Amino acid sequence: xxxxxxxxxxDKVDKSYDGKILVVKDLNLDIAEGExxxxxxxxxxxxxxxxxxLAGFETPTxxxxxxDSNPISNIPPHKRGIxxxxxxxxxxxxxxxxxxLAFPLKVRKVSKEEINKKVDKALSMVSLSGFEKRMPNQLxxxxxxxxxxxxxxxxxxxxxxxxxxxxxLDKNLRESMQYEIKHIHESIGVTVVYVTHDQGEAxxxxxxxxxxxxxxxxxxxxxxxxxxxPVNSFVxxxxxxxxxxxxxxxxxxxxxCKVKLNSGIEIIANPIKVKSKGDKTIVSLRPERAIIDPExxxxxxxxxxxEEVIYHGDHTxxxxxxxxxxxxILKVPNSSARMDIKVGNEINIGWNSHDAxxxxxx
Numbered sequence: 001x002x003x004x005x006x007x008x009x010x011d012k013v014d015k016s017y018d019g020k021i022l023v024v025k026d027l028n029l030d031i032a033e034g035e036x037x038x039x040x041x042x043x044x045x046x047x048x049x050x051x052x053x054l055a056g057f058e059t060p061t062x063x064x065x066x067x068d069s070n071p072i073s074n075i076p077p078h079k080r081g082i083x084x085x086x087x088x089x090x091x092x093x094x095x096x097x098x099x100x101l102a103f104p105l106k107v108r109k110v111s112k113e114e115i116n117k118k119v120d121k122a123l124s125m126v127s128l129s130g131f132e133k134r135m136p137n138q139l140x141x142x143x144x145x146x147x148x149x150x151x152x153x154x155x156x157x158x159x160x161x162x163x164x165x166x167x168x169l170d171k172n173l174r175e176s177m178q179y180e181i182k183h184i185h186e187s188i189g190v191t192v193v194y195v196t197h198d199q200g201e202a203x204x205x206x207x208x209x210x211x212x213x214x215x216x217x218x219x220x221x222x223x224x225x226x227x228x229x230p231v232n233s234f235v236x237x238x239x240x241x242x243x244x245x246x247x248x249x250x251x252x253x254x255x256x257c258k259v260k261l262n263s264g265i266e267i268i269a270n271p272i273k274v275k276s277k278g279d280k281t282i283v284s285l286r287p288e289r290a291i292i293d294p295e296x297x298x299x300x301x302x303x304x305x306x307e308e309v310i311y312h313g314d315h316t317x318x319x320x321x322x323x324x325x326x327x328x329i330l331k332v333p334n335s336s337a338r339m340d341i342k343v344g345n346e347i348n349i350g351w352n353s354h355d356a357x358x359x360x361x362x
Contacts, residue, residue: 007033013063025215038202041212083152083160098132122150236284245283263324268353273360287329294350301350
């Protein structure tokens with residue numbers, strides 16, 4: 001592996017706060033130079049602890065973290081060349097925007113002339129030129145967060161760490177900031193390690209996503225692969241919406257398996273994490289993969305009863321009682337308005353076995 005491929009490397013890293021319970025377990029993770037990688041997971045999954053170890057605010061219990069091939073566990077945070085953006089902005093309230101941005105440069109003994117150049121460049125990057133003399137309390141939440149991003153970038157760090165940086169913003173502002181940070185990353189190519197529990201944010205912004213649960217990376221993939229091809233039932237449930245059926249494998253071939261559901265009915269699925277007949281499994285199917293009035297070539301066709309209909313603007317969300325699952329969700333585009341989508345009606349539903357992934361039960 002070249003340095004380009006493994007600019008940041010977690011090598012067999014454990015972390016325990018009390019000497020008994022590991023909050024991060026045997027983490028091996030390579031991050032490429034210039035990559036935007038997101039650590040995604042529920043509260044307590046270990047993602048923020050990993051970020052804090054990389055920043056130098058926490059020390060690994062076992063293992064080592066490398067930055068550009070150099071071990072960094074014994075290097076203090078301010079000497080790691082890492083920029084940080086926090087959820088609460090962490091701006092100095094008594095300093096102007098200019099002084100906030102100049103601060104990390106002064107600490108590094110940069111000349112006054114160079115400071116002016118770098119501050120100008122960082123502010124134009126976040127579309128805040130002309131705001132140098134403002135105080136943080138004269139800025140909106142979105143503007144404060146952009147100043148925080150600029151301050152993390154102003155000294156040309158090797159890596160920028162972002163810990164739930166958009167958590168305090170309202171929905172519309174959060175979405176526009178996602179695109180803004182993504183575009184800044186694309187234009188300057190700095191390595192970004194981003195932490196969030198918001199899957200939509202992770203899918204929108206990242207080159208790759210590491211899904212954490214219980215101190216371990218469950219899957220590390222590109223956003224599309226993570227959504228379309230989850231490797232276990234935790235990832236399938238955590239990323240996007242998901243319909244599930246529990247059962248056991250009744251028959252196996254290489255491409256397909258028959259799964260006998262708890263209701264006694266058989267469906268045909270894609271054997272991702274099942275090996276042989278009799279294996280218990282959870283079959284995962286994305287709502288948009290199921291359709292009404294299936295075509296003949298679809299190998300799963302069943303009747304379902306409509307329990308609830310909710311209008312969502314661009315689509316209608318239909319909840320069905322299907323094959324013993326009373327929470328089966330279907331998304332119907334509103335361009336295809338249908339008369340038969342009413343509570344109490346029975347409709348025919350179908351999907352391809354390739355899209356129904358037979359995974360290991362939790």
